[in-house]
Amino acid sequence: MNIATWNVNSLKVRLPHLLEWLGQNQPDIIALQETKLVDAQFPQEAIRDAGYNVVFSGQPTYNGVALLAKHTIDDAEMAFPDWADPQKRLIAATIKGIRIINVYVPNGAAVDSDKYQYKMAWLDQLHRYTAQQLKHHPRLIMLGDFNIAPKDEDVHDPAAWQGQVLVSPDERKHFFALLDLGLQDTFRLFDQPPKIYSWWDYRMLAFRRNHGLRIDHILASEAMAATCQHCIIDKAPRKQERPSDHTPVVAEFK
DNA sequence: ATGGCCTCGGTTCGAGGA
Numbered sequence: 556m557n558i559a560t561w562n563v564n565s566l567k568v569r570l571p572h573l574l575e576w577l578g579q580n581q582p583d584i585i586a587l588q589e590t591k592l593v594d595a596q597f598p599q600e601a602i603r604d605a606g607y608n609v610v611f612s613g614q615p616t617y618n619g620v621a622l623l624a625k626h627t628i629d630d631a632e633m634a635f636p637d638w639a640d641p642q643k644r645l646i647a648a649t650i651k652g653i654r655i656i657n658v659y660v661p662n663g664a665a666v667d668s669d670k671y672q673y674k675m676a677w678l679d680q681l682h683r684y685t686a687q688q689l690k691h692h693p694r695l696i697m698l699g700d701f702n703i704a705p706k707d708e709d710v711h712d713p714a715a716w717q718g719q720v721l722v723s724p725d726e727r728k729h730f731f732a733l734l735d736l737g738l739q740d741t742f743r744l745f746d747q748p749p750k751i752y753s754w755w756d757y758r759m760l761a762f763r764r765n766h767g768l769r770i771d772h773i774l775a776s777e778a779m780a781a782t783c784q785h786c787i788i789d790k791a792p793r794k795q796e797r798p799s800d801h802t803p804v805v806a807e808f809k
Numbered sequence: 810a811t812g813g814c815c816t817c818g819g820t821t822c823g824a825g826g827a
Contacts, residue, residue, distance in 0.1 A: 564826080565816060589826085591817070616817055617825070662827055670825090702827070715810065721827065756827065757814035766810090768827080800815075800827075 556651070556808045559585040560698040560771055561792075562659070562754075562801035566590040566621070569799055570598055576792055577605050582805060583625050584650055586657035588700045590619035597621070612643045620646045620657050620699070638680045645681075647688070653779065654692035656685070658699035663720040671720060674702070678729040686736055695776040697738060700801065702770050703730045705740065709769035711752065721768060738774040741786040741806045753788050754801045762793055773806040782809040 559582040563569040566587065577585070585607075590597070592613045602609045602623060611621035612633040620643060622628060631648040634640055644659040661677050664670035689695055703726045707713035716722045734740065742751075752767025761767065775783055784807040793802040 568816075589816095662825080664825080664827090700827095712810085719827095754827070756810090759810070759813055761810095761814095770827080797815090 556584075557582040557805055558655070558696055558698065558773065558808065559803050559805040560588070560657070560700070560773060561585060561803040562588040562700040562771060562799060564589050564591075564799040564801065566592055566598065566619070567596070568797065570601060572792055572795060572797075572799070574601060574605055576789075576803065577607070577623075580789070580803075580805070584655060585623045585803075586646075586655065586698050587621040587623070588619075588657070588659035590621055591616060592619055610646060610648055612646050614643045618643045618659060620644060620659050622646055622648050622650075622655060622657050624648075624650045626651050635680050635684055640677070640680075644677070645684075649692070652694055654688055654695040656688065656695070656697040658697060658701065660700060660702045662702050663726070666718065666720055666723050666725075675725065675729070678726075682729070682732055682736070685733060685738070689736060689776060693776060693778045695738075696773065696779055697733070698773040698804070700770060701730065701772050703727060704768045704770050705730050705772075708749070709752070711750065711766045711768070716768075721770060733774065737777055739777070739780040741773045741775050741780065741783050742769070742788070742804070744780060744783055745785055751788055753804055755793065757800050771801055771804050773804055775806070775808075779808060783807070784809060
C-alpha cells in the first residue's frame with residue numbers, strides 16, 4: 556500500500572499535475588495541502604474519474620486540505636474536535652483500518668510574529684489530538700506539510716537558516732514531541748542519500764541549486780512503521796512547467 | 810538569502826507562503 560502527501564499550492568492550478576501524477580504512481584492514499592479552494596469549487600468529478608474517493612475541507616484563498624483514497628473513506632473529521640480553528644488545516648479519516656491524519660501546519664512567518672504564536676498553539680493542539688487518536692488507533696499515519704525541518708541534515712544551509720522559522724528550536728521540539736508519542740519519521744527509517752528535500756523556494760534558482768528544506772513528512776505509529784518498506788521523495792513534479800514549490804513524499808507499507 | 814517567485818482576490822497591488 557502506497558501512501559503519499561503533496562502540498563499542491565493551489566489545486567485549481569495544479570489539477571493537471573495531480574491527475575498526471577496519480578495516473579503514473581497510483582497511490583492508494585494521498586493527502587493534499589494548500590488546495591486554496593472553497594468546497595463548492597473542489598474538482599470532485601475529475602478526482603472520482605481518476606479512481607479516487609475524496610473528502611476535503613477548504614476555505615477561500617488560503618489553506619485547504621483533502622484526502623483521496625482508492626478505498627472507502629470512513630469517520631472523517633474536518634478539524635480539531637475541541638479547538639475552534641478558523642483555518643482549514645486538518646482532515647482525518649479511517650481508510651482500510653488505518654487512521655490517516657493530514658496536516659497543514661501553519662508556516663509561522665517569523666519567530667517574533669503573531670503567526671509564530673499561532674503555529675505554536677496549533678502544534679500544541681496537534682500533540683493533544685494525536686495522543687488521543689493513538690489511544691483509539693494503533694494503526695495511524697500522520698502526514699502532510701509540517702513546515703518544520705527536523706534536523707540540520709534536512710536543511711541545505713543550516714548556518715544561514717539557524718534560528719529562523721521552519722528550523723527554530725521550539726518548532727523542532729514540537730516535532731520531536733510528536734515522535735515521542737510513538738510516531739516514526741518514515742523517511743529516516745531507511746538509508747537515504749544526503750541533501751534530499753521536499754520544498755524549494757520559487758526564487759533564486761533554489762531548485763536548480765538544490766537549496767531546499769525537508770518539511771513534508773510521513774509519520775507512522777509503531778504498528779505501521781513495522782510494515783514500512785521504503786519512503787521516497789519524488790522530485791519529478793518539481794521539474795515540470797508551473798510546478799508546486801513542494802514535491803510528493805511517498806511511503807510504502809506491506 | 811541584500812533580493813530575486815507564485816497564487817489569490819480584485820482590480821494591476823498587497824497579503825501570504827516558506
